Amino acid sequence: MPHYITLATCSLNQWAMDFEGNRDRIVESIVIAKERGASMRVGPELEVPGYGCLDHFLENDTYLQSWEMYSTILSNPDTYGILLDIGMPVIHKNRRYNCRILSYDGKILLIRPKIFLANDGNYREMRYFTPWLKTQYVEDFNLPVLIKKVTNQEVVRFGDLVISTLDTVIGCETCEEMFTPQAPHVSLSLDGVEIITNSSGSHHELRKLNTRVSLIMEATRKCGGVYLYSNQKGCDGDRLYYDGCAMIVCNGEILAQGKQFSLDDVEVLTAVIDLEDVRAYRALASHGIQSRLSPVYERKHLDVELSPDSMNFDITVEPTAPRPCFYHLPEEEIALGPACWLWDYLRRCKGAGFFLPLSGGIDSCATAVIVYSMCRLVIEACDAGNEQVKKDVKLVTRDENDDNFPKTPQELANKIFHTCFMGTSNSSEETKGRALELSKKIGSYHVNLNMDTVVSSIISLFEVTTGKKPIYKIFGGSNIENLALQNIQARLRMVLAYLFAQLLPWTRGKKDVGGLLVLGSANVDEQLRGYLTKYDCSSADINPIGGISKNDLKRFITWSTKSLQLPILKSFVDATPTAELEPVTKEYVQSDEADMGFTYDELSVMGRLRKVEKCGPYSMFIKLLHIWKDKKTPEEIATKVNSFFWYYSVNRHKQTVSTPSYHAEQYSPDDNRFDLRPFLIDPRFSWGRHKISSVLDKMKANEKIDTMTVD
Numbered sequence: 096m097p098h099y100i101t102l103a104t105c106s107l108n109q110w111a112m113d114f115e116g117n118r119d120r121i122v123e124s125i126v127i128a129k130e131r132g133a134s135m136r137v138g139p140e141l142e143v144p145g146y147g148c149l150d151h152f153l154e155n156d157t158y159l160q161s162w163e164m165y166s167t168i169l170s171n172p173d174t175y176g177i178l179l180d181i182g183m184p185v186i187h188k189n190r191r192y193n194c195r196i197l198s199y200d201g202k203i204l205l206i207r208p209k210i211f212l213a214n215d216g217n218y219r220e221m222r223y224f225t226p227w228l229k230t231q232y233v234e235d236f237n238l239p240v241l242i243k244k245v246t247n248q249e250v251v252r253f254g255d256l257v258i259s260t261l262d263t264v265i266g267c268e269t270c271e272e273m274f275t276p277q278a279p280h281v282s283l284s285l286d287g288v289e290i291i292t293n294s295s296g297s298h299h300e301l302r303k304l305n306t307r308v309s310l311i312m313e314a315t316r317k318c319g320g321v322y323l324y325s326n327q328k329g330c331d332g333d334r335l336y337y338d339g340c341a342m343i344v345c346n347g348e349i350l351a352q353g354k355q356f357s358l359d360d361v362e363v364l365t366a367v368i369d370l371e372d373v374r375a376y377r378a379l380a381s382h383g384i385q386s387r388l389s390p391v392y393e394r395k396h397l398d399v400e401l402s403p404d405s406m407n408f409d410i411t412v413e414p415t416a417p418r419p420c421f422y423h424l425p426e427e428e429i430a431l432g433p434a435c436w437l438w439d440y441l442r443r444c445k446g447a448g449f450f451l452p453l454s455g456g457i458d459s460c461a462t463a464v465i466v467y468s469m470c471r472l473v474i475e476a477c478d479a480g481n482e483q484v485k486k487d488v489k490l491v492t493r494d495e496n497d498d499n500f501p502k503t504p505q506e507l508a509n510k511i512f513h514t515c516f517m518g519t520s521n522s523s524e525e526t527k528g529r530a531l532e533l534s535k536k537i538g539s540y541h542v543n544l545n546m547d548t549v550v551s552s553i554i555s556l557f558e559v560t561t562g563k564k565p566i567y568k569i570f571g572g573s574n575i576e577n578l579a580l581q582n583i584q585a586r587l588r589m590v591l592a593y594l595f596a597q598l599l600p601w602t603r604g605k606k607d608v609g610g611l612l613v614l615g616s617a618n619v620d621e622q623l624r625g626y627l628t629k630y631d632c633s634s635a636d637i638n639p640i641g642g643i644s645k646n647d648l649k650r651f652i653t654w655s656t657k658s659l660q661l662p663i664l665k666s667f668v669d670a671t672p673t674a675e676l677e678p679v680t681k682e683y684v685q686s687d688e689a690d691m692g693f694t695y696d697e698l699s700v701m702g703r704l705r706k707v708e709k710c711g712p713y714s715m716f717i718k719l720l721h722i723w724k725d726k727k728t729p730e731e732i733a734t735k736v737n738s739f740f741w742y743y744s745v746n747r748h749k750q751t752v753s754t755p756s757y758h759a760e761q762y763s764p765d766d767n768r769f770d771l772r773p774f775l776i777d778p779r780f781s782w783g784r785h786k787i788s789s790v791l792d793k794m795k796a797n798e799k800i801d802t803m804t805v806d
């Protein structure tokens with residue numbers, strides 16, 4: 096006989112420290128889950144204060160306020176009649192833990208601290224929380240007075256335990272724990288836990304979703320059981336975008352999959368599952384044998400049936416059918432992730448819009464297309480009746496009048512998105528024309544200016560003061576003069592950007608509405624190589640493409656040509672990237688790749704080796720000997736590696752002031768959160784170079800690389 100149970104999971108767009116807003120979204124998700132007949136609901140990791148509070152997790156206020164919000168959830172009768180798994184931080188014996196609190200009908204059943212914390216890359220959970228570490232170990236926890244008053248309970252169990260109801264057993268695994276070699280879901284399953292909840296604060300990275308999905312699928316494919324995956328979504332106040340994609344998986348098959356990118360603050364997924372399927376799936380002798388050797392969990396009993404009609408089931412109830420997993424193309428991920436992040440950022444900081452220096456090159460074009468994509472998402476959400484988005488549009492446009500409400504992405508862009516071509520005598524008609532054409536197609540409010548007089552007046556000031564006039568290299572000047580003449584143009588653009596961002600809304604008749612957020616467009620590869628002028632337009636308020644490689648940006652623009660119906664973008668892809676900071680002559684046109692001494696393909700490979708594969712110069716050289724064996728000689732590879740580490744180190748200081756960017760790439764060089772390295776590094780890497788040279792010497796002496804001994 097079937098044993099149907101309806102379960103719910105959700106993605107919530109929580110904002111760090113927005114206690115009331117977070118509480119309201121939690122309650123809304125519970126109400127929706129109940130309306131859909133669910134008897135259990137799981138929410139994202141640390142959903143009460145928001146996942147990304149960072150050092151606010153060191154403050155006692157965060158814990159007190161989390162309990163205060165939690166008490167209002169517990170005492171709200173709308174949250175009764177459903178088993179709740181809610182994430183929040185808890186102090187126990189003076190230690191701070193990242194916890195899940197399970198409750199039913201206003202009573203706490205247990206508190207389950209995270210056993211293995213996330214502490215790599217962007218994650219620093221060990222900085223504020225203690226890992227519980229002791230699997231299957233449980234203690235008593237004295238509830239705070241304010242909770243005692245609500246629940247009439249003194250003490251609850253705190254630790255690695257599970258819940259048994261009259262009809263099933265439920266256990267927890269928290270985010271990173273699923274990524275560990277000895278993930279708790281194995282021993283939970285072997286001890287008879289049928290439903291495993293996973294509450295996550297997991298961020299978006301291009302091409303990462305399949306890692307997460309395969310881990311979830313494998314967990315239940317191997318052990319059998321139901322996996323309820325919940326994740327935060329949106330920008331909760333930092334560089335990360337949490338990419339939702341809640342899931343319900345049973346016995347290795349997906350029953351429900353939420354959106355990875357959307358502007359809905361609350362998304363609830365439900366599925367009807369036959370628990371007998373889990374029991375049948377686990378009827379394997381080898382599983383039975385291992386279960387005898389596996390640890391036993393303390394069980395907190397809940398005298399409730401989560402599928403109450405099991406003795407008298409309704410034949411009309413249909414179990415949810417499996418469905419294939421859905422993945423976005425990386426190009427779509429770029430169109431959607433940074434766009435959602437920008438929208439959250441804008442509405443949450445109550446900005447009046449964006450300002451973008453638009454050069455006619457690929458990078459600022461990609462930033463502009465992402466803002467356009469954001470406008471498309473906003474209009475789509477409004478058309479679909481999303482009241483929160485409508486309210487936010489009125490806030491951001493500073494216009495409450497329904498008659499003025501934008502109906503198309505272009506109308507919205509025209510109100511909130513400002514682009515500006517800042518030409519000089521070095522600029523070409525092509526770049527100026529491309530910038531103008533793009534702005535027309537996406538609807539941005541475009542300004543075209545020539546800043547030659549500003550540049551020449553600064554150079555004159557310098558000349559009057561020092562009696563020296565710098566001249567370009569092609570006219571006989573030195574390298575230093577040539578560079579200074581370029582850098583002043585680039586830096587003045589930043590100053591102008593901030594002036595226009597502050598005053599453009601005012602020139603358009605909007606008084607005292609606040610300024611526009613200045614967008615930056617430096618990509619991962621040029622930041623890694625340091626091919627940018629410190630404090631030029633790479634210094635902005637936020638940068639949606641700072642974590643994206645040039646190659647991915649090119650792919651994104653090519654994809655957008657068709658998918659976003661912007662044929663103008665083809666001309667951006669076909670153009671040779673150039674900074675247009677030096678005069679063009681018959682013999683010379685400035686080109687990025689020639690200037691840098693690297694192609695973007697090479698930078699991508701080397702960037703990945705440096706960060707993802709954790710290579711210093713010597714091991715990078717050894718790896719590249721194989722990777723590039725058909726493309727370059729060992730000497731060329733050695734020169735590339737030495738030069739790469741040289742430029743990376745002499746320019747590392749630029750990363751200390753790099754504009755906060757959307758994190759999207761595993762090899763991001765972001766100094767502030769992700770890629771923590773010194774910024775005063777001896778660029779010679781002399782011992783590494785010495786070792787590279789000795790390998791070259793041995794190769795020259797005709798020794799084979801695979802048989803020689805290298806120390």
Ligand SMILES: Nc1ncnc2c1ncn2[C@@H]1O[C@H](COP(=O)(O)OP(=O)(O)OC[C@H]2O[C@@H]([n+]3cccc(C(=O)O)c3)[C@H](O)[C@@H]2O)[C@@H](O)[C@H]1O
Pocket residue numbers: 578582585625626627628629630631674676690745748774775
């Ligand atoms: N270790 C260190 N710690 C802290 N600061 C350090 C430093 N080393 C130099 N500095 C300082 O950094 C400054 C030099 O850096 P910076 O002013 O950026 O100038 P710099 O890196 O010398 O030149 C700009 C680079 O960007 C390239 N570029 C090309 C095309 C376009 C663009 C563009 O942006 O549009 C840029 C250009 O070819 C050149 O390689 C100086 O003030 C110097 O004192």
Ligand SMILES: Nc1ncnc2c1ncn2[C@@H]1O[C@H](COP(=O)(O)OP(=O)(O)OP(=O)(O)O)[C@@H](O)[C@H]1O
Pocket residue numbers: 451452453454455456457458459460515516517518519522588615616617618621627631632633672673674675687
């Ligand atoms: N003529 C210009 N008008 C407006 N902004 C400009 C102009 N030239 C450069 N910028 C701004 O300065 C940033 C850095 O300029 P750079 O020449 O290094 O271009 P880039 O990093 O290759 O980017 P892009 O592909 O957008 O030109 C650009 O992304 C853009 O925001």
Ligand SMILES: NC(=O)CC[C@H](N)C(=O)O
Pocket residue numbers: 140212213218269270271272274295296297298
């Ligand atoms: N909050 C967590 O535990 C997240 C860590 C995990 N490795 C992830 O990237 O999703």
